[in-house]
Amino acid sequence: MGLFDKAKEFIKGELIDNIYCQTFDKDTVMKRFERKDSAIKNGAQLTVNEGQVAVFMNEGEIGDIFQPGHYELNTNNMPITTTLKSWKYGFDSPFKCEILFINTTVFIAQKWGTPGKVWIRDQDFGQVQIGAFGTYSWQVTDPGNFVKKLCANSAVYKTEDCVEELRSVISTNLIDSIGESGKSFLDLASNYKDLSQICEKRINEEFPEYGITFTKMLVSSINLPESLNKVLEERTNLQGLGGVDVYAKKAQADAMKAAASNPGGGGGMEGMMGMMMMNNMMNQQQMMQQNMMNQQGGQMAPPPLPNASTYYLAVNGQQQGPFNLQQLQQFAAQGQFTPQTQVWKQGMAGWAQASTVAELSNLFGAVPPPPPPVPGA
Numbered sequence: 001m002g003l004f005d006k007a008k009e010f011i012k013g014e015l016i017d018n019i020y021c022q023t024f025d026k027d028t029v030m031k032r033f034e035r036k037d038s039a040i041k042n043g044a045q046l047t048v049n050e051g052q053v054a055v056f057m058n059e060g061e062i063g064d065i066f067q068p069g070h071y072e073l074n075t076n077n078m079p080i081t082t083t084l085k086s087w088k089y090g091f092d093s094p095f096k097c098e099i100l101f102i103n104t105t106v107f108i109a110q111k112w113g114t115p116g117k118v119w120i121r122d123q124d125f126g127q128v129q130i131g132a133f134g135t136y137s138w139q140v141t142d143p144g145n146f147v148k149k150l151c152a153n154s155a156v157y158k159t160e161d162c163v164e165e166l167r168s169v170i171s172t173n174l175i176d177s178i179g180e181s182g183k184s185f186l187d188l189a190s191n192y193k194d195l196s197q198i199c200e201k202r203i204n205e206e207f208p209e210y211g212i213t214f215t216k217m218l219v220s221s222i223n224l225p226e227s228l229n230k231v232l233e234e235r236t237n238l239q240g241l242g243g244v245d246v247y248a249k250k251a252q253a254d255a256m257k258a259a260a261s262n263p264g265g266g267g268g269m270e271g272m273m274g275m276m277m278m279n280n281m282m283n284q285q286q287m288m289q290q291n292m293m294n295q296q297g298g299q300m301a302p303p304p305l306p307n308a309s310t311y312y313l314a315v316n317g318q319q320q321g322p323f324n325l326q327q328l329q330q331f332a333a334q335g336q337f338t339p340q341t342q343v344w345k346q347g348m349a350g351w352a353q354a355s356t357v358a359e360l361s362n363l364f365g366a367v368p369p370p371p372p373p374v375p376g377a
Helices: 003-014 079-084 143-151 163-181 185-189 192-206 226-241 244-261 267-297 325-333 358-365
Strands: 015-020 028-033 039-048 052-058 061-066 069-072 098-103 107-113 118-122 126-140 156-158 212-223 310-315 318-324 342-344
Touching: 028 143, 039 052, 052 079, 052 143, 061 079, 061 143, 098 143, 107 163, 118 163, 126 163, 163 185, 163 192, 163 212, 185 192, 185 226, 192 212, 318 325, 325 358
Parallel strands: 015 039
Antiparallel strands: 028 098, 028 156, 039 069, 052 061, 052 098, 107 126, 118 126, 126 212, 310 318, 310 342
16 A cells, blocks of 8 residues: 555544444433544534434534434535534535534433422411422433533533532422412422422423423422421311311310310310311301302302300400300300300400309200110119
């Protein structure tokens, strides 16, 4: 072989005529095509596999982006690079250009968590400190923006290189999502699916500039303060029992049990206060249901009875109430409102025993006697 032929072979070896990226590691997002001091010749073969795109860069500027397929490089399929290189009449000589292969498959089950405890504002509880954890999946959907914003100067870019940025975005948007939902935090904390969907939507609205799309965002765990955990547990138990009315019956039974175990003490009346709160919830629920039925039937709901008597009770030196006669009769039937209970209502000169108030003494007369003993017991 002559000297000229050897030189020709040397130059040919220095020119790139076959460009490809065979595989990616499972955590590799970008890999730069490297061949030291080599130039790309006109007509070079470019192969882009499924799950990849090839991004051409000229002196830091994004050129042409090639989707999966096989290409013979020339001015016809390289319009942007042709402009950047000022190839007015095409090119015959070799050229140098950086080529970045981007992995466009979905990176699944990436873990995220709030950096310690974060503060949120809740409509029911004010400022609450929580921790949250979950997983997310994402992929590159705009290779040009992804390269410009995150990896233009990297030889290899992996998922770990952007994990802190993504976790920070998730934590920030989780807090905003809770406020945007308009729901109590306890409602969202018992339904992670809704919270996850709201957060995913918010993140994808602000992330296009990075060329990334979140394909799935999951909230799998929320750490609440102990006090809120108890409230959430009680709410869940109430739903499991069948609603407010069933829970109220349980509260009545608990109050009666407390009264029996502590006769003469405040336990019975304190239990009655809790039961009264549940009764009020039941009354409100019934009123809402009745109003809905009246509206659907085109009827007007009747107004409350005029001049209905309500009384305050003295319980352990504290004023409780007011209670209407129906509630007091119910309390009396359960042994939690006695003739000795101190009462007062508007118009009375001062506190008095219930037995001395004519309107209330009838309540105790209406209390049935104890049931007869079981024969043979």
